[in-house]
Amino acid sequence: MTMATFQKVKLGDIAEIIMGQSPESKYYNETGNGLPFFQGVKDFGEKYPIETKWTTYANKVANTKDILFSVRAPVGEMNVANKKSALGRGVCAIRSKINQGDFLYFLLRANIKKIINLGNGSVYDAINKPILEKIEFFVPDIPIQARIASILSAYDDLIENNEKRIKALEEMAQLLYTEWFVKFEFPVSLCHPEVAPATEGSRLLGYKSNGGKMVDSGTEYGMVPVGWVVKKLKEIANLIMGQSPTSDNYNFENQGFPFHQGVTDFGYKYPINRVYSIAGNKFAENGDLLFSVRAPVGYMNIANKKIILGRGLSAIRHKKGWQSLLYLMFDKKFTEKDMIGNGAIYKSVTKAELENLSFVVPTEYVAEYFEDIISAYFQEMEKITVSNIILSKTRDLLIPQLVTGKRELKKLT
Structure with a gap:
């Protein structure tokens, strides 16, 4: 894979950006009524958001597989929507126009420093829709995008399975x-x-x-x-x-x-x-x-x-x-x-x-007996977490190399 296969595009050319807008608090609930509501990075998990609040009315909505991107401090944190969700003002949804959402997610991750710098260079600044739409990237042909996304997503799948074990x-x-x-x-x-x-x-x-x-x-x-x-x-x-x-x-x-x-x-x-x-x-x-x-x-x-x-x-x-x-x-x-x-x-x-x-x-005897049993569970959870850290670091090293073409893929067969 060489730079000859790449072309320069703006984010606005390959994706739709939906800026969040928080509904009135009277629509919020914690009983699962309505759409999951994500206000900012405090709702983010490793890759998918954590549902703690819902709303019965939504101004702006993310679809399944949209990228959730924080536009307020700290700018640039990302998750992927795993269901239709309501967007608060601290996040936007970035939706691929060419059905390559997985690659787009890794493309943004590979260029996150550039994006943050466009937000005036500080993790404590905000970033708006016009700035996001004008960000330029070099992207490969769609078949190559799909292969890159498949390789990197395999790491995410392993991490997700480990999280299920935890x-x-x-x-x-x-x-x-x-x-x-x-x-x-x-x-x-x-x-x-x-x-x-x-x-x-x-x-x-x-x-x-x-x-x-x-x-x-x-x-x-x-x-x-x-x-x-x-x-x-x-x-x-x-x-x-x-x-x-x-x-x-x-x-x-x-x-x-x-x-x-x-x-x-x-x-x-x-x-x-x-x-x-x-x-x-x-x-x-x-x-x-x-x-x-x-x-x-x-x-x-x-x-x-x-x-x-x-x-x-x-x-x-x-x-x-x-x-x-x-x-x-x-x-x-x-x-x-x-x-x-x-x-x-x-x-x-x-x-x-x-x-x-x-x-x-x-009693102390009951507590110690219970601790002996349960501490083994927590030790196993920690071991799995360490495994996930290694997988994450390997994936994060590969992201910029594959997305930018520094590491070539074998030819398609």
Whole structure:
């Protein structure tokens, strides 16, 4: 594949651009009514957006396979619509005119620095439709576009399948947590016979259904197993609130520690390290629960290395090291995001509010037994995540080489 096969085009020649326009908030809901609504990059996943809000009225709409492109800070982040969706003012939809949406997605990724520079050179600027339409690219013939897209999409497919494996493992962990700590059907074999008398063959049966003794916790949790108590977060975990260093310490060259201001760089389970800082006051350690304390409140990730915490995040570390249990406790409590953000989506949560959250705490033996089981699930999730990081890096190295023709494809047979 040589440069002779390429021709210069403007983005407006090969794609339609639909700028987002947010509907009135009275049309929003979190119950799945209407179209998924994407306001900006906080709704973006690895490749496909994450549905958290819907709207019953839409001014601007993206179709399936349209490219979702952030036009407000930070400019240039991309996802692909996997269903018809409503567009907020922070995103636009870019729709291929020649049915080569997959190639267009990789073409934009290969030229993202050029696009950002057209937005006045700063990741904190906005970019408009006329600027986008005038951006020029060199593109190969359509058969070559299709082959390039097929090669690069194969990496995305592997990554997506791995994400499904991670999701399946998490769902298994959530189901077991619900069985043990919500329904109180943990194995009777973990209890003293005086607490849960067991007949022959019943030691693996659930505690509550097998006549396990329950006592009144004196809290909103009501009856709990004997030996279990209700405690505040500050009694069972250490909480570190983030504090952002000054922006002159930030860099994209891996100098210092990864810096996370909020949920922008949250992955499906572990954060994506993009911004670094050579200075920091507040840190999260490997394995800490990362919890967003500013809009949107209640989003979680797990630190897989030491990172600097910005003011939009907190790090939570269980005093006994039961991090998997801690994650699932929070996951169950925050099934709806922003629920403790003083009742509004764009509120924040304070350290005192977090520290005074209450949780049902099992006996140490039950907790340790559960942690031994579930930590293996989380370890497997981390291994799969590492595999995805390697796949992503390989794909990202190939994108500019294939899209620009620096690496030739074998001739079509």
